[in-house]
Amino acid sequence: MSDYRVLFIVGPGRSGSTLIGEILGQYPHVANGGELLLWWMASHSTPARRCGCGQRLDECDFWTAVSRQHSDLASPSPEVVAELYRARHFRSWLSLWWRSRRGRIAAPAVSHLMATLYEAIATVSQCSVIVDSSKSPGYRLHLSGTSIPVTTVHLQRDPRSVVNSWRQEKIDPLSPGDSLFAIHPLRTTIEWIAQTLAARWLIAPRCRDSFSSLTYEDFVAAPRDTLRHLTTVAHLDSSAEPFLDDTRVTVTPTHNIAGNPDRRGDVDRGIVPHESWPTNLPTRWFVATTLLCSPFLHRYRYPFSRGTRS
Numbered sequence: 502m503s504d505y506r507v508l509f510i511v512g513p514g515r516s517g518s519t520l521i522g523e524i525l526g527q528y529p530h531v532a533n534g535g536e537l538l539l540w541w542m543a544s545h546s547t548p549a550r551r552c553g554c555g556q557r558l559d560e561c562d563f564w565t566a567v568s569r570q571h572s573d574l575a576s577p578s579p580e581v582v583a584e585l586y587r588a589r590h591f592r593s594w595l596s597l598w599w600r601s602r603r604g605r606i607a608a609p610a611v612s613h614l615m616a617t618l619y620e621a622i623a624t625v626s627q628c629s630v631i632v633d634s635s636k637s638p639g640y641r642l643h644l645s646g647t648s649i650p651v652t653t654v655h656l657q658r659d660p661r662s663v664v665n666s667w668r669q670e671k672i673d674p675l676s677p678g679d680s681l682f683a684i685h686p687l688r689t690t691i692e693w694i695a696q697t698l699a700a701r702w703l704i705a706p707r708c709r710d711s712f713s714s715l716t717y718e719d720f721v722a723a724p725r726d727t728l729r730h731l732t733t734v735a736h737l738d739s740s741a742e743p744f745l746d747d748t749r750v751t752v753t754p755t756h757n758i759a760g761n762p763d764r765r766g767d768v769d770r771g772i773v774p775h776e777s778w779p780t781n782l783p784t785r786w787f788v789a790t791t792l793l794c795s796p797f798l799h800r801y802r803y804p805f806s807r808g809t810r811s
């Protein structure tokens with residue numbers, strides 16, 4: 502068995518996890534897998550999805566080598582994969598949490614399949630840390646009770662910003678199957694609340710000192726400092742950080758699954774705070790999201806008014 506650890510990112514979509522995963526993938530001994538929850542679907546879809554390196558998944562040397570590591574990766578049980586995908590829906594999270602209490606494993610076949618994928622990635626990449634930015638609390642709960650060492654990072658973003666981002670689709674011209682389609686604001690808000698409750702109440706108490714929180718707003722305000730914090734909590738080798746200065750970073754392509762289509766952008770990137778929701782989010786959705794999420798806004802220092810936190 503390979504000696505590896507998983508750095509698992511939990512949080513809402515469109516919260517910067519794809520870029521953070523890519524940056525982490527620049528550090529020594531770190532393999533950025535992207536949203537590995539979607540690997541099972543992406544690697545068997547037609548037309549073929551694209552890897553973060555730009556290659557079709559069925560032509561990418563890295564993922565074809567991973568698939569060959571175990572027969573369960575090339576031909577997984579449809580029933581087990583179906584159960585794994587049910588973990589994406591927040592209705593399953595409380596049940597998974599209950600079934601994985603007191604060191605138990607909620608669904609051994611699912612956890613075994615996840616471990617098989619991690620193991621194969623560690624073997625092929627020869628890396629000791631795997632970044633999984635699946636973000637689903639349910640997927641994270643499937644790791645409870647296993648022997649896999651996990652550092653969990655709860656990545657948070659202002660719900661009004663998340664709602665506004667999901668109102669717009671993002672088409673991936675190179676890989677249409679990886680496009681991000683628009684989601685109704687009410688559904689996004691409910692999922693944000695469910696994500697936050699699950700991360701704070703179901704997952705954090707079980708992780709103790711291997712759980713860390715950060716916000717998208719902190720990341721874009723101070724990218725280099727935020728990554729230094731992450732490398733410390735995840736015990737990464739930070740001897741060769743990819744930053745050119747406090748806000749500019751060199752991101753060479755990594756073999757990551759799904760995520761934001763922007764991941765195939767420029768190698769040298771400047772990260773600057775930019776929020777369009779204070780002006781673009783319609784009033785009815787600003788009011789609805791602010792009211793529904795109000796118990797949490799103070800916790801993350803998000804203002805109740807239209808504006809970004811100071």
Ligand SMILES: [Zn+2]
Pocket residue numbers: 552553554555556561562563564755756757
């Ligand atoms: Zn690739």
